[in-house]
Amino acid sequence: MKPILYVLAVLLLLSCSKDDGTNEVNIRLRNASGIKFENATYNEVNFGDIEPGSTTEYRLFQNQYSYGSVSITIEGEEYGWIPIDFVGESLLENGNYTFVYFFDSTNKVLSDNLVKD
Numbered sequence: 044m045k046p047i048l049y050v051l052a053v054l055l056l057l058s059c060s061k062d063d064g065t066n067e068v069n070i071r072l073r074n075a076s077g078i079k080f081e082n083a084t085y086n087e088v089n090f091g092d093i094e095p096g097s098t099t100e101y102r103l104f105q106n107q108y109s110y111g112s113v114s115i116t117i118e119g120e121e122y123g124w125i126p127i128d129f130v131g132e133s134l135l136e137n138g139n140y141t142f143v144y145f146f147d148s149t150n151k152v153l154s155d156n157l158v159k160d
Contacts, residue, residue: 069101069139076146081116084123085142102138108132109157117146122153 074080075095083090083099086107090099109132114123129151146153 062106065105066107066159067137068104068107068135070104070107071099071101071139071141073098073114073141073143075143076117076148078117078148080144080146082114084112084114084143098141105137107135107140109135110155113144113153113155115144115146115153117153120151122146122151 070085072080072083072085072090072093074083074095074097077095079095083093086104088102088104092101093099108126108129110126112123112125114121116122117159141158141160143156143158144153145155
């Protein structure tokens, strides 16, 4: 009888765990350029201005991929991108991530690199 009670207790505990399939990740932005970023936005969340060499605070996101919608104003011009789809992509694992952005002022190109912290 005791083994049955033990199994039932374990099953009861496991059934109480909350797993709604939501991934939670903390994302921050880093300006790896020598130029100030203004109004830096990632997936519609405004991180504000980012001074050269600076990193923002983390913000909590759910169900994020390794790239997203980006908008950054640099010297009065808006740079960024909007993904078309996420076909074939996997969600980021729970954890902390930093998008490192670099602006090539010669060619006027914004690029990024995702780092898992």
